Amino acid sequence: MKTIIEMAREAGIRDCTCNGEFGCLEAFAARVREDERNKTWTSDRWTEYERSIAATEREACANTAGIALLGADKALSDRVLKAIRARGQA
Numbered sequence: 001m002k003t004i005i006e007m008a009r010e011a012g013i014r015d016c017t018c019n020g021e022f023g024c025l026e027a028f029a030a031r032v033r034e035d036e037r038n039k040t041w042t043s044d045r046w047t048e049y050e051r052s053i054a055a056t057e058r059e060a061c062a063n064t065a066g067i068a069l070l071g072a073d074k075a076l077s078d079r080v081l082k083a084i085r086a087r088g089q090a
Contacts, residue, residue, distance in 0.1 A: 058088055 008025050039045070062084040069077040 055088055
């Protein structure tokens with residue numbers, strides 16, 4: 001698993017308002033880690049997490065299908081994408 005600092009560097013963040021160092025991001029990362037450690041994983045929280053993952057997967061599938069259907073009949077493409085995204089409406 002990547003750290004927030006690694007992700008920030010990969011995203012091109014090279015400087016903060018902290019003299020070119022990543023001190024501000026390190027402090028932010030520490031707060032995020034602490035917040036995650038203190039969360040209580042209730043049944044509702046797991047359900048919310050699972051729904052979030054499912055929505056992300058659906059959108060990734062829709063994006064992949066959209067790319068695969070480039071140049072295909074627009075009506076067909078629209079129906080496929082609509083069907084994938086509709087799975088989250090149930």
